[in-house]
Amino acid sequence: xxxxxxxAVGLVWLVGAIVVGRVTDPRQARRAATWTASVAVGVSAVAxxxxxxxxxxxxxxxxxxxxxxxxxxxxxxxxxVSPVEGAAPVMAARLFAVACxxxxxxxxxxxxxxxxxxxxxxxxxxxxxARYQFPGALLLIVGAVLPGPxxxxxxxxxxxxxxxxxxxxxxxxxxxxxTPVGVVVAYQAxxxxxxxxxxxxxxxxxxxTALTAAVFAAASDDGRRSLAYLLIAxxxxxxxxxxxxxxxxxxxxxxMTVGALxxxxxxxSLHEGGDFAATPRLxxxxxxxxxxxxxxPLLAGFAEGHHLxxxxxxxIGIVVVIAxxxxxxxxxxxFLGLFTRRRAANGERDLTPLENYGVVVAMAVLVVVGLxxxxxxxV
Amino acid sequence: MNAxxxxxxxVPLVTFLVLAVALWFGLVWxxxxxxxxxxxxxxxxxxxGLALAVVCIVEGPSAVSLGTWFAGFPLxxxxxxxxxxxxxxxxxxxxxxxxxxxxxxxxxxxxxRFYLLLALFVAAVQVVVLAGTLDLLVVGWELAGLxxxxxxxxxxxxxxxxxxxxxxxxxxxxxxxxxxxxxIAEHHRAGHGVVGLLLLWAVLGKSAQFPLGGWLPRAMExxxxxxxxxxxxxxxxxxxxxxxxxxxxxxxxxxxxxxxALYATLVGRAQTDIKSSLAFASMTQIALVLIEVGLGWNVxxxxxxxxxxxxxxxxxxxxxxxxxxxxxxxxxxGAPVPTTGRHFExxxxxxxxxxxxxxALERGYVDAFLVDRLVNPLVRTVNRAAAAxxxxxxxxxxxxxxxxx
Numbered sequence: 001x002x003x004x005x006x007x008a009v010g011l012v013w014l015v016g017a018i019v020v021g022r023v024t025d026p027r028q029a030r031r032a033a034t035w036t037a038s039v040a041v042g043v044s045a046v047a048x049x050x051x052x053x054x055x056x057x058x059x060x061x062x063x064x065x066x067x068x069x070x071x072x073x074x075x076x077x078x079x080x081v082s083p084v085e086g087a088a089p090v091m092a093a094r095l096f097a098v099a100c101x102x103x104x105x106x107x108x109x110x111x112x113x114x115x116x117x118x119x120x121x122x123x124x125x126x127x128x129x130a131r132y133q134f135p136g137a138l139l140l141i142v143g144a145v146l147p148g149p150x151x152x153x154x155x156x157x158x159x160x161x162x163x164x165x166x167x168x169x170x171x172x173x174x175x176x177x178x179t180p181v182g183v184v185v186a187y188q189a190x191x192x193x194x195x196x197x198x199x200x201x202x203x204x205x206x207x208x209t210a211l212t213a214a215v216f217a218a219a220s221d222d223g224r225r226s227l228a229y230l231l232i233a234x235x236x237x238x239x240x241x242x243x244x245x246x247x248x249x250x251x252x253x254x255x256m257t258v259g260a261l262x263x264x265x266x267x268x269s270l271h272e273g274g275d276f277a278a279t280p281r282l283x284x285x286x287x288x289x290x291x292x293x294x295x296x297p298l299l300a301g302f303a304e305g306h307h308l309x310x311x312x313x314x315x316i317g318i319v320v321v322i323a324x325x326x327x328x329x330x331x332x333x334x335f336l337g338l339f340t341r342r343r344a345a346n347g348e349r350d351l352t353p354l355e356n357y358g359v360v361v362a363m364a365v366l367v368v369v370g371l372x373x374x375x376x377x378x379v
Numbered sequence: 380m381n382a383x384x385x386x387x388x389x390v391p392l393v394t395f396l397v398l399a400v401a402l403w404f405g406l407v408w409x410x411x412x413x414x415x416x417x418x419x420x421x422x423x424x425x426x427x428g429l430a431l432a433v434v435c436i437v438e439g440p441s442a443v444s445l446g447t448w449f450a451g452f453p454l455x456x457x458x459x460x461x462x463x464x465x466x467x468x469x470x471x472x473x474x475x476x477x478x479x480x481x482x483x484x485x486x487x488x489x490x491x492r493f494y495l496l497l498a499l500f501v502a503a504v505q506v507v508v509l510a511g512t513l514d515l516l517v518v519g520w521e522l523a524g525l526x527x528x529x530x531x532x533x534x535x536x537x538x539x540x541x542x543x544x545x546x547x548x549x550x551x552x553x554x555x556x557x558x559x560x561x562x563i564a565e566h567h568r569a570g571h572g573v574v575g576l577l578l579l580w581a582v583l584g585k586s587a588q589f590p591l592g593g594w595l596p597r598a599m600e601x602x603x604x605x606x607x608x609x610x611x612x613x614x615x616x617x618x619x620x621x622x623x624x625x626x627x628x629x630x631x632x633x634x635x636x637x638x639x640a641l642y643a644t645l646v647g648r649a650q651t652d653i654k655s656s657l658a659f660a661s662m663t664q665i666a667l668v669l670i671e672v673g674l675g676w677n678v679x680x681x682x683x684x685x686x687x688x689x690x691x692x693x694x695x696x697x698x699x700x701x702x703x704x705x706x707x708x709x710x711x712x713g714a715p716v717p718t719t720g721r722h723f724e725x726x727x728x729x730x731x732x733x734x735x736x737x738x739a740l741e742r743g744y745v746d747a748f749l750v751d752r753l754v755n756p757l758v759r760t761v762n763r764a765a766a767a768x769x770x771x772x773x774x775x776x777x778x779x780x781x782x783x784x
Contacts, residue, residue, distance in 0.1 A: 128776045173765075174772050219761040276535045277488060281403065296525070297518040303449050306514070309563050310451065321559050325552045332528065332548045340535040360403075373449040 001106045005047025005065040009072060010100035012040045017093035026084045033079035033089040034354060040096070041076055041361070044069035064103030067191060070245040071099045073362050074189050074252035078182040080358025081256040083263035088180045094121055095186035102191055108144035108155075111195055115140055115162065122187050126178065132171040136161030140195065152197040159202070162192050163235040165209040176228035181259030185252045188231060193244045200313075206239030207316045210323035217330035223268030226334050227258045233327055234293055240320060242308050246292065246300045246369070253289030253362050254331075257282055260355060261338060264348050270337025278344035281351045283335065285359045290331030292366050295324045300366040303373035380434055384443045384456045387427040387466050388509055391473070391502035394420035398495045410481070410490055417494045418477035421501050425470025431458045432467065442511050455511030461623055461681065465508040465616075468685055472608050472692055473501040479696060480604040489533055493602065496533075500526035500605075504613050508620065513562045516624075520558060520617070524551035524585070527614050530605040531598045543597035550594045554584020558621075575627040579635065586618030586665050587658075589639040593746045595662055599654035603699055606654065611661055611691035616684050619668045623677055632673030639666035642743055648720065649739035653698045661691050 016036025023029040047065035075096045079089060098118045102111050116137035123130060136158050143154030159165075164172035176184050196202060210233045217229035234247045260282060262268055276283050288299065295305020305324050309317035351359060369375050394416055401408060435441070440459030448454045458466075477497060484490050503526055506519025528551065532544025557580030564574050582588060587595035587610075598610045608614075622632060640663050647659025664687045671680035697704065708716055727735065741747065 126776065128772055131775070170768055170772050173769070174776070216761055216765055219758045220765065221762075225765070284403070291525070297521050302518075303452070306452060307450075309559070310566055314563070314567060317563055318560065321556055321563070325556050325559075328552050329549050333545060336532060336535075336541050336545050340532065340541045341538050343536055 003064045003104050003106065005044070005050060006068045006100045006103035008047065009040050009043050009065075009068040010097045010104055012036065012043055013072075013075070013093050013097035013100060016040070017090050017097065020093055021090045026087070029089055030079065030082065030084060030087065030354070033082075033093060034076065034358070036093060037072060037076035037079040037358075040072035040100075041069065044072045064106075067103045067245060068100050070248045071096055071103075071189050071191075073365060074185055074248050077252045077256045077358045077362050078185050081260050081355045082180070082182040083259065086180055088183050091121060092180075092182045092186040095183065096189060099186070099190040102194060106194075108195055109141070112137070112140040112144040112158075115190060115192060115195075118187060118190055119162075122179070122183060124179070126174070128171050129175055132161055132168060136168075144195065152199065155195055155197050156199055156202050159192055159196055159239065160205060163239060164232050165205050165236055165239055166212050166232075169209070169213070169232050172232055173225060173228040176231065177224060181255050181262070184231075185255050188235075188251060188255075189248050191244050191248075193238050196239065203240050203312055203316060206236045206241070207312070207319040207323065209233070209236030210240060211236075211319050211326065214323045214326035214330055218326050218333060220330075221270050221337075223258055223270060223334060223338050224262065226270070226330060227255055230254065230290070230293065230327065230330060233323060233330075237304075237308070237320065237323065240308065240316065241311055242301075242304045246304055246366075249362060249366060250289050250292040250301060253285065253359070253366070254293060257286040257289060257359070260351070261286075268338065270334065273337065273341035274339045275342050275344035275348065276339045278348045279339065279350045281356065281359070283339035285351070285363060286338065287331070287335045288363055288366065290334065291328065292370070294328035294331055296328065297370070298367065299370035300373070302370055380431075380438070380441050380458070381443050381445075383427050383431050383434065384458055384509060385445070387424055387431065387470075388456070388502065388505045390423050390427070391417075391420045391498050391505060395495065395498040395502050398491070398498060402491055402495060408491070410485065413491050413494045414477055414481045417498045417501075418474050418481075420498060421470050421473030421477055423470075424501065424505060425467050425474060428463055428466035428470050432463045435459065435463055444511075448515075452514050453512055454515060456509045456515075457511035458509065461620070462508045464681065464685060465620060466505060468688060469501060469504045469508065469613055472612055472688070473497065475692070476604045476608045476696075479607075480602070483604055484602065489535075493530070493533060493605070496526050496530050497605070497608075500530070500609065500613075504617070507617055513558075513565055513625070516621070517555075517558055517562060520581075520585070520621075521551075521555060523614060523617065524548065524555065527551070527598070527605075527609045530609060531601040533601050533605065537600075539597075540600040543594070543600040547594040547598050550584045550591050554581050554591060557581035557583075571626075574625070575622075575629070576631065578621055578625055578627050579631055582618035582621055582669070583635065585621075586615045586669070587662050588618070588635050588666060588669065589642050590745045590749065592639065592643065592662050593742070593749065596650070596655040596658040599658055603654075603695060607692040607695035610658060611695040612688035615661055615665050616668075616688055619665060619672050619680060619684055622669070622672045623680060628673050628675045630673065633670050634673075636666045636669030636671075636673060639663070640670065642745075645735060646739045646742050649736060653701045654695070657691065657695055657698060661687075664691070 020029050020032045020036065023032050044065055047068065078092050095118055098114050101114050105111065119133045119137045139154045140158035143151045143158055146154060161168040213229045213232035213236060217226045217233060220226040220229060231251050234251050238244045238247045292299040292301040295301040309320050435458055443456045445454040480493060484493055500523060503519045503522035507516055507523060510516035510519060528544045528548035531547050532541045534540045557577045561574045561577035564577060583591045595610055599606050643659045643662035643666060647656055647663060650656040650659060668680050668683050671683060
């Protein structure tokens with residue numbers, strides 16, 4: 001089945017990538033990328049209203065539009081909050097186009113090929129990344145082609161590697177450390193989980209990944225390293241059965257606030273602190289996006305945090321509950337470590353109007369969905 | 380009835396949301412407007428509680444069903460002999476603290492943030508006390524914990540309050556596992572004993588009971604008014620309320636109460652600052668309430684809880700003026716204030732007294748054990764594992780790089 005809505009959104013991102021690529025001034029490029037993301041959000045919203053025709057043969061209008069909306073909102077955050085220098089907006093736009101493509105073409109083989117394409121696009125020559133991600137992409141393609149249990153096992157292995165689940169996670173902290181945050185978010189936005197075969201083993205791996213990564217995030221003394229583990233923890237929860245929609249948007253928000261902070265100061269050490277009074281909006285955004293990941297009430301992640309432990313076997317549910325709890329601790333430690341205990345002497349700036357635009361839209365969606373979680377099931 | 384119960388929760392919650400949006404968009408409302416909104420919301424909440432009390436007396440207790448929030452999450456509120464007094468108490472204390480803080484925090488740079496968090500705290504507590512299901516109670520419980528932790532860390536330029544806030548939040552999150560576990564256990568139709576033990580685990584952190592009470596004296600680093608409402612009165616009282624609401628009693632509850640009461644009263648006597656002393660006094664009284672809950676003396680427990688909350692709030696609000704009050708007392712007496720606790724000297728042998736004093740001074744070595752023997756080794760191990768992984772990935776990448784060249 002080919003879904004027209006996501007196809008249209010994907011095309012918007014592709015055209016946006018071309019347009020942004022022709023703009024030489026980085027500031028103008030960022031504005032163009034933000035415009036592209038806004039149009040993509042608008043098209044996704046329109047696609048939501050179109051009738052979905054799951055039995056309509058090879059073409060469906062609205063299918064996957066909500067996914068495209070989440071991806072485009074993440075794209076809006078990336079475009080608006082990325083620093084002017086070194087943001088790689090063209091690559092991010094291409095990756096978002098690929099992510100929408102996954103929702104447009106609902107054939108496992110096509111999806112696996114698209115994921116491989118995104119891996120190739122992101123690869124910057126890093127050997128560790130290649131060592132993990134190319135075999136992972138190959139496993140996904142072969143797994144999608146092969147029928148029966150062999151295909152399922154290969155698909156599961158490919159997903160574990162692609163989503164940096166334990167024990168195939170070692171490449172990810174280095175990837176987050178050396179790649180523009182926007183590209184990390186765009187690479188993460190691809191809904192790999194749509195290929196996920198429903199197996200108990202994957203659910204167990206997801207829950208263990210979520211817990212282990214949350215513990216590593218809580219113990220880390222560096223904001224960027226903590227972010228990497230929080231992203232892994234979210235991937236684990238998604239593999240275990242949490243909504244990838246909320247995960248995509250919340251991780252995008254958290255990652256971009258960390259990226260914005262990294263552009264403002266040299267070190268993200270939790271021991272050095274920051275000044276809440278100087279950057280209150282940035283601090284609150286970090287907290288809101290982070291607590292959404294941790295399943296806090298009145299935010300979008302709460303309903304998932306409530307459902308997931310009930311939906312899985314009791315031991316896995318216990319692991320998920322502990323993982324969410326530790327994720328909350330990691331977020332609060334990051335918040336207090338990055339935004340308190342120091343008086344700003346270097347004139348650290350709060351969110352710019354463009355950044356504020358992206359953050360407000362994403363946060364509003366998280367809060368509205370948090371207050372009315374039924375919206376997710378309605379769409 | 381429906382409108383009253385919804386108003387009890389909704390008014391402070393809407394106030395919080397309005398203030399949050401206004402602050403985000405930089406609307407500079409005057410101190411008077413901000414505090415007026417929160418004090419008004421708390422006062423209205425208290426009045427709603429009083430109206431609910433009248434309705435309950437006339438019509439009897441009632442449960443209000445508001446449908447479902449989302450699939451599998453029923454929205455039910457309950458007004459009865461247990462929840463209504465707590466609604467009134469929380470509303471009145473919120474109003475009192477709000478009014479007190481108008482002068483206490485006048486021209487403080489965080490004035491609006493304080494009232495925002497106060498509104499969130501009052502709303503969260505009203506959700507807890509009026510919740511008709513454990514699922515809904517979790518919502519208020521977690522929001523109250525968040526508001527408390529952020530209030531402790533209110534003076535964010537100083538490391539002490541920030542560390543205290545983080546510690547409180549960590550303790551809350553660890554004990555929240557018990558509450559959420561109880562919700563899951565209840566959904567899976569586990570026995571009342573299992574649910575009760577999980578709820579008791581939740582209470583240990585929230586009500587600062589042994590051995591998870593180390594955060595409470597550190598929480599006094601926050602502004603005095605928030606200490607009064609959170610740690611002297613409402614927040615620590617939520618634990619016994621949770622047990623009363625869910626009918627949890629028995630020897631385990633009594634045991635926690637007895638151990639904590641003995642520990643806290645002993646440690647409290649060795650404290651040299653008034654706020655820490657009051658923190659341990661709160662811990663002791665809440666432990667006594669737990670004993671009453673464990674023994675099934677529910678009405679006595681509720682009365683004890685409310686009277687303690689009112690008294691302790693007053694004491695904490697008055698604590699910054701302790702020296703002034705002490706001088707007044709001595710002037711009135713015409714002599715130094717008589718020392719208390721002489722009976723310990725008569726009853727306890729001298730050698731044991733020294734040991735007990737050392738024990739109390741070190742706060743029972745509980746913090747040292749938890750932090751030095753459990754948390755720090757775990758953090759060190761995790762960080763060593765992360766560092767080892769780092770070295771491995773660097774080596775792998777470097778080797779490959781060398782080969783490629």
